[in-house]
Amino acid sequence: MPAQRWRNLLVQALIAAGLLALLWWLLDATAANMRERGIRSGFDFLLEPAGFGIGESLLPFDSGDSALWALAAGLANTLRVALPAILISTLLGTLVGLGRLSPNLLLRKLCAAYVEALRNVPLLLQLLAWYFIVTDLLPAASKALQLAPHVFLSKSGLSVPWLGGDGGLIDLPQRGAMNISGGAAMTPEYLALLLGLSLYTAAFVAETVRAGIAAVPRGQSEAALALGLTRLQNFRLVLLPQALRGIIPPLTNQHLSLTKNASLAVAIGYPELVSVANTTLNQTGRAAECITLIMAVYLILSLLTAWLSAWLERRNGRWADHS
Amino acid sequence: MRLPIITLTLLLLAHAPAHAGKTLDQVRQRAQLTCGVSTGVIGFSAADSQGHWNGMDVDICRAIAAAVLNDAAKVKYVPLNAQQRFTALQSGEIDLLSRNTTWTLTRDASLGLHFTAVTYYDGQGFLVQKKLKISSAKQLKNAEICVQSGTTTEKNLGDWFKAQGIKVKPVVFEKFEASIKAFFSGRCQAYTTDASALAFIRSKEAPNPDDYVVLPELISKEPLGPVVRRGDDEWFAIVKWVIFALIEAEEYGITQANLERMKASPDPAIQRLLGGAEDSGKLLGLERDWAARAVKAVGNYGEIFQRNVGSASPLKLPRGANALWNKGGLLYAPPVR
Ligand SMILES: N[C@@H](CCC(=O)N[C@@H](CS)C(=O)NCC(=O)O)C(=O)O
Numbered sequence: 001m002p003a004q005r006w007r008n009l010l011v012q013a014l015i016a017a018g019l020l021a022l023l024w025w026l027l028d029a030t031a032a033n034m035r036e037r038g039i040r041s042g043f044d045f046l047l048e049p050a051g052f053g054i055g056e057s058l059l060p061f062d063s064g065d066s067a068l069w070a071l072a073a074g075l076a077n078t079l080r081v082a083l084p085a086i087l088i089s090t091l092l093g094t095l096v097g098l099g100r101l102s103p104n105l106l107l108r109k110l111c112a113a114y115v116e117a118l119r120n121v122p123l124l125l126q127l128l129a130w131y132f133i134v135t136d137l138l139p140a141a142s143k144a145l146q147l148a149p150h151v152f153l154s155k156s157g158l159s160v161p162w163l164g165g166d167g168g169l170i171d172l173p174q175r176g177a178m179n180i181s182g183g184a185a186m187t188p189e190y191l192a193l194l195l196g197l198s199l200y201t202a203a204f205v206a207e208t209v210r211a212g213i214a215a216v217p218r219g220q221s222e223a224a225l226a227l228g229l230t231r232l233q234n235f236r237l238v239l240l241p242q243a244l245r246g247i248i249p250p251l252t253n254q255h256l257s258l259t260k261n262a263s264l265a266v267a268i269g270y271p272e273l274v275s276v277a278n279t280t281l282n283q284t285g286r287a288a289e290c291i292t293l294i295m296a297v298y299l300i301l302s303l304l305t306a307w308l309s310a311w312l313e314r315r316n317g318r319w320a321d322h323s
Numbered sequence: 324m325r326l327p328i329i330t331l332t333l334l335l336l337a338h339a340p341a342h343a344g345k346t347l348d349q350v351r352q353r354a355q356l357t358c359g360v361s362t363g364v365i366g367f368s369a370a371d372s373q374g375h376w377n378g379m380d381v382d383i384c385r386a387i388a389a390a391v392l393n394d395a396a397k398v399k400y401v402p403l404n405a406q407q408r409f410t411a412l413q414s415g416e417i418d419l420l421s422r423n424t425t426w427t428l429t430r431d432a433s434l435g436l437h438f439t440a441v442t443y444y445d446g447q448g449f450l451v452q453k454k455l456k457i458s459s460a461k462q463l464k465n466a467e468i469c470v471q472s473g474t475t476t477e478k479n480l481g482d483w484f485k486a487q488g489i490k491v492k493p494v495v496f497e498k499f500e501a502s503i504k505a506f507f508s509g510r511c512q513a514y515t516t517d518a519s520a521l522a523f524i525r526s527k528e529a530p531n532p533d534d535y536v537v538l539p540e541l542i543s544k545e546p547l548g549p550v551v552r553r554g555d556d557e558w559f560a561i562v563k564w565v566i567f568a569l570i571e572a573e574e575y576g577i578t579q580a581n582l583e584r585m586k587a588s589p590d591p592a593i594q595r596l597l598g599g600a601e602d603s604g605k606l607l608g609l610e611r612d613w614a615a616r617a618v619k620a621v622g623n624y625g626e627i628f629q630r631n632v633g634s635a636s637p638l639k640l641p642r643g644a645n646a647l648w649n650k651g652g653l654l655y656a657p658p659v660r
Pocket of ligand 1: 361362363364403404405423424425471473474475476498499516517520545547
């Protein structure tokens with residue numbers, strides 16, 4: 001059917017051209033409007049000194065560094081909270097999800113209560129609550145709890161010895177006149193965000209896991225047990241590989257949401273990507289540019305996650321077929 | 324986050340921007356001035372328990388509504404946090420931004436805005452816990468300092484401590500409320516913003532004001548004043564001259580109380596300002612008693628100051644740099660002539 005194929009190609013090309021034209025028109029109209037209103041634009045600000053400080057940063061950052069480096073530090077801070085939170089929420093969520101399928105009534109109810117409670121309260125409120133609980137409960141820096149030699153817990157966060165520092169191999173946290181400084185600190189902002197994101201996402205992960213396992217037909221388990229497989233073998237060899245097919249795609253979505261939800265940190269003072277981009281935006285006035293950058297970064301993160309998910313699915317597919 | 328996106332969309336769709344001279348017509352047509360204010364900085368702009376807005380910045384809005392619409396009550400207040408304020412003005416959501424906003428080069432020259440005049444000369448200061456026994460900001464080495472984002476405050480903090488060679492850790496919040504809550508829960512050793520706002524934060528927000536002190540240093544110049552959109556020179560002139568008229572009124576001793584008497588003054592300058600002998604209003608596209616209406620609604624600059632932040636208010640801020648030029652201050656209005 002060559003004619004049909006040509007027609008299809010033509011239609012697709014027309015749609016693509018139309019989309020491109022629309023995009024171009026949007027960009028052009030925005031630029032023209034901004035010019036007309038005397039609003040400066042351009043990405044030149046990225047190489048100018050940022051001029052503001054970042055309270056905690058995985059990457060070394062000083063206010064004299066460029067705005068681009070500030071944004072990189074923000075992205076690093078996003079990943080610093082998102083990756084551990086993904087790990088924790090997946091483990092916890094899996095346990096809760098399995099708990100909901102447990103034959104034990106109490107455990108089942110507890111897990112159900114967890115899911116309902118966390119899923120139905122807006123994340124922003126949860127983060128604010130965790131943050132103010134954490135900051136209110138912790139002792140002032142001057143009365144820091146010493147958990148171990150050189151490990152302090154206070155309103156300045158959890159400070160532990162770390163590599164590097166001004167002189168020498170190991171940087172030890174010290175009680176200073178002001179607060180605890182030195183070493184690596186997990187600030188209350190970081191702890192609250194990590195906790196809030198992990199617990200919230202775990203509720204969704206639990207539902208995903210529960211649904212994935214429940215979707216495997218009962219007959220499969222019955223057959224496996226009849227064939228003499230143990231419960232554990234049945235779970236590992238029969239249930240899990242089939243369940244994973246249904247679990248992985250929504251699970252990746254949860255991980256992606258978690259990464260995006262990390263941007264709620266602006267409310268509780270953790271300097272992740274959006275917080276740093278907001279500050280940059282406000283200092284330079286380049287709103288369109290900063291928002292475009294944020295969108296581009298999140299788009300790339302999403303595409304990477306989708307790609308990872310596809311790869312996992314393929315791998316799992318092979319595994320399921322072989323076993 | 325949402326507001327900039329909405330603004331972008333508006334910028335896209337509104338292909339014909341609010342053209343020159345249009346703001347006055349629009350304000351008259353809707354018989355209402357839309358004024359951007361803060362979400363609550365007592366003394367400058369804050370709503371009381373009945374929802375009435377008060378403060379110096381609010382009085383400027385009222386004065387302009389009085390001059391333009393002959394009714395100081397015809398103002399719609401739009402509370403904006405530090406980050407939202409410029410986008411709200413750019414997109415045309417408000418006619419005027421009257422909200423403790425510092426005049427800087429970047430803002431004046433690249434945001435499509437014009438600063439009109441200075442209504443309050445301020446500077447950035449620090450509020451610290453008394454128990455730290457600090458007497459100078461230079462002792463804040465390694466301190467954690469709570470600050471609101473979207474402010475000049477954030478960058479001054481970086482600049483000043485860099486110049487001092489001292490490292491500090493800013494803890495940056497998007498919302499004013501969250502930033503002061505974190506400070507008063509003890510998360511930060513210091514809070515920084517405009518000194519005028521520190522006075523209110525200490526006296527109104529602190530669980531116990533005596534546990535906190537404002538350090539003597541001011542680390543920056545913060546000239547605060549109302550802002551309008553670019554491209555509307557007539558509106559720009561109106562806002563500017565209403566403010567100048569309030570300052571002139573103080574200089575000539577015209578008050579809310581003696582206004583009617585002053586209208587009969589033989590002094591030509593007073594006659595001109597109050598629209599007696601000469602019609603100064605028509606040059607601005609306003610009625611001839613534009614300035615008299617403004618003074619009648621809110622009093623002269625000195626009265627606005629005393630009522631909201633000065634001796635007649637709980638804040639008790641000294642006039643300082645905000646006294647008239649001939650009384651040792653910086654306030655100097657070009658002549659209404
Ligand atoms: N004058 C400074 C700071 C103004 C500012 O936004 N200050 C904060 C802290 S006092 C504020 O008013 N917050 C109230 C709000 O966001 O509504 C500026 O123009 O950037």
